[in-house]
Each structure stands twice: as structure tokens, then as C-alpha cells.
Amino acid sequence: MPNEICIPNPEYLIKSIAEQGYTLETSIADLIDNSISAAAKNIEVLIDTLATPFVLFIADDGHGMSEGDLKKNMNFPSSSIEDIRDSQDLGRFGLGMKTASFSQTRRFTVISRKYTQEKYYARTWDVNHLKSTGRWEIIINTEDEINTYLDRYNNLSKGFLNSYKDFTPSTIIIWQSLYKFENHFSLQDKREVLQKELTETTKEYLQLIFHRFMGNSNPIKIRLNNEQLKPFNPFPSGVRNISIQQKLLMGNKLCLEGFVLPNRSLSESKGISMWTLPHKSLMDMEGIYIYRADRIIVFGGWNELIKRSPRLQLARLKIEIGNGIDHLFHLNVAKSSISIPFEERFAFIRYLSILKTEAEKEFFNYETRVSPVSSSIKNIFKKIPTSNGISLEIDTDFPILTSLINTLNEDQIKTLKIILRMLINSINKIRKVYIEENYTELIEKDGLSEKDIYNAIQTLLSSGISKNNILQEILPTIGINIQSLPPKILKLLQ
Secondary structure (H helix, E strand, O other): OOOOOOOOOOOHHHHHHHOOOOOOHHHHHHHHHHHHHOOOOEEEEEEEOOOOEEEEEEEEEOOOOOHHHHHHOOOOOOOOOOOOOOOOOOOOOOHHHHHHHHHHOOOEEEEEEEOOOOEEEEEEEHHHHHHHOOOOEEEOHHHHHHHHHHHHHHHHHHHHOOOOOOOOOOOOEEEEEEEOOOOOOOOOHHHHHHHHHHHHHHHHHHHHHHHHHOOOOOOEEEOOOOOOOOOOOOOOEEEEEEEEEEEEEOEEEEEEEEEEEOOOHHOOOOOOOOOOOOOOOOHHEEEEEEEEEOOEEEOOOOOOOOOOOOOOOOOEEEEOOOOHHHHHHOOOOOOOOOOHHHHHHHHHHHHHHHHHHHHHHHHHHHOOOOOOOOOOOOEEEEEEEEEEEEEEEEOOOHHHHHHHOOOOOOOHHHHHHHHHHHHHHHHHHHHHOOEEEEEHHHHHOOOOOOOHHHOOOOHHHHHEEEEEHHHHHHHHHHHHHHHHHOHHHHHOOO
């Protein structure tokens, strides 16, 4: 028997493939990817919220498309994922423009011309048209329709502030209605929700993920309605890098570099700062930042390698991958999700353990931070720089402590010093800056003697504490390296 031809229902299929995890900001970003790949230097994202339904325009001055190019790029898909791509090509599936657009609208038009030519061409995908015809049929727009779209775009562009000088677009994408924002009860609700989405979420998302393009020596300009966006670099000056690990996968670079924000960012990030986006906290922004061809694909969170934690909010991991290994990282159509290859997970986790330790040290330095030495405000803790981080010490000149010491006899003062030594070492151990010292050095530092330690151990033994417990638990909390104990004390504990 002959095989059956199975042609999918165009309406059903388009609505299905549009559900690829897109949000407004990721959809717009996907279209900006195409503009960047087309060598655009100026990009406009304009939304007319006064008219109903809402209309969005994305315009750029890149290379543009001939009518043949436009026809090809409106196909599903327009290229193969197996095609060899330029190292800076931001595409992958050949579906981005279509799926991103259909995730936000049911009708969109693309107008384009080669930048060396005058004549524009246009094509429109319309779900209602597909539904009524039942065919995979794209609308070829007339010259009058194209001129109407261009007039509306030009009027809208001039109506906003900060327009580009001598800007003539090569390509304009038009979303005719934004159905996800048009289900609210009143027009005012719709406008308020969309406006908030634009000025907060979308604006900050674009400033972050395209920051390298907007911040390089030949920057790309992105205008969102009245505002030209400024790049937000999640790794500004002042962050401390840990180390760099690099390897090649199928000839493509894979680079890991950890960074720790200074503990002052914990207080400085409460308002507008260089450390976070205005509507995000440090915890929102802790985690992995994956760059692909200079564009951030994923940011924040640890991609299920480790869990978020307040103690890690100063940690950020920058990962650079080439676009030739997309399939290994399972990049999705929306370019908003990625998975670490199983065979690389152990290397990632091992690297993260180093970053985690350094970030926790910096965090605990803030939690127990003290006033500067020059300050007139006294604090019971002193900060001491060490090779293992900032260590805390007890300031015996602290007024209350000085007053207490003045009431004690010599033996009681020595006992108090041992107790304080146990206390501060326990704190430093929690903060991961604990260092065991040679017995002689530690004793000399606190003005103690071998006899003082010997008497303290005898007191502990007489109270019922075992020798093993003293050796394994208590002496290390004093900071003593038990290997350096003198024979007399070792004999007492045998």
C-alpha cells in the first residue's frame, strides 16, 4: 500500500511551536540577535500603547534582506542546525524570528530591503489566515500596505525621545497585537502591565544580556521607546577573580572563571548600584553567567549544580562557550535555557567548590565586619589579614573586656585568654578562615606558658572530659596544631 502524506494543521502547529518558553524580553532579545548578526549598529524597539491592539516595531540598520532572502527567512525553519556557522552567529535553529514572534502575537510582518537598495519587500504570517485557508500560506504585502506600515513606524519613532540621527532602517518587524497583554479587564490595566514589563523586566534584561555589544569600542545602540539602553556588566571593576580554567570541546572554547564581589556590595546593593540591576537583589544575580558569542544565554542560579544560598550571593561564575557546541549544552529555541553536559558536570562542581569557599569567606567577613582602625567607634573584634582570608581577633582593649580583666587575678586572666582563644577560633572556623598554628607561636602570642596549658588540661580532665575529646576537639579550637604539642602535654593526654 502507498504511504500517506501527513501535512500538519498550520494553525495548531504554529501555536504549539510558539510555546517554547518565551517571555516578552526573551522574544525581543531573539529578534535583536538577528539584527546583531546582520551587522546593525542602531536598533529600535518601539511599542505603541495608545492604539489598541498594541503594536510593536523592531527596526535595525543592518544589511537587510532582498526579496529572496526574506522569503527564505520566513520559512519554518530557514536553516539547518547542522550548518556550519560563523563564530559570532547568534542563531541556531533558523526558527527564532518566527517562534519568538508567534509567542507574543498571532500576526506579524517583516519589511526589509538590502541596505544598498531603496525598495522594501514584506511578508506576513497570520494565524487567522492559516486557520481560514487551512494551508501553509504566507501573505505577500502590497506596496500600499508596506507604505502604511512605514508611515506608522516613522510617526511612532519621531514621537519618542532620543531618536537616532540619520537613521534609516533596513529591516522592520511588526507585531500586530500582543495577545498576552490584552486579556486584562480594562485598557488602563493593559497599558500599566505592559509599561511595567517594558521599563523594568525587558529593559534590564536587554541591558544585561547584550552588555558586551553595547559596551565595546564600537558599540551597538539599542533604543527602547524613549530611552537608549546602557550596558550592565555583571563583572564590574572591583570584583575579585578566582582563576581561569579552559579546554577545547570539538574545537570550541569552554572557559570557566569565578568572581567574588566585595562584601561592601551587600550594603551598597540596597539601592541603585554597580552590583545589581535596579529590580534585582544580589541573590537574584548570584550564579552562572553563560556567554555564547558574547551574548549572555543564561544568568543567575547554579543550573542545578549547587543550591542558591545567602552565603553565596557574592559569587558569580562566568562561562564562555563557542556556538559550535550548542548541541552539547542543549541550547533551547528561545536561547534561554542550557544544560551542562554530564561528562563536564564533575569539573564544574569541582571548580564551584573553590568559588563557593571564597564567596563564603567574603560573605562572613561582612557579617562580622568591624569599624576601621581610624574610627572612634570601638569594636570587640579586630580584622587581621592572612593568607587564608580575613581572620578575626579579640580586641583586649575593648572597654568592657578591659574592665573585666582588671578585676581578675593572673591565673584567671590566663584562663579567660584560653576561653577567648577557643571562641574566636570557632568563629573563624565557621567563616572558613581558621588556621592551626604551631604550639610555641600561639602560646607566645597570648602570653601563656606551657604550665598554663597543662593546668587548663588538668582542669578539663578533672571535670570528666575525656583525653581523646580534649586532643581531638578542644585543643584544635584553641588553634593548636596537635603535632607541635610538647612531650609533657602529650604524655598527659595519652
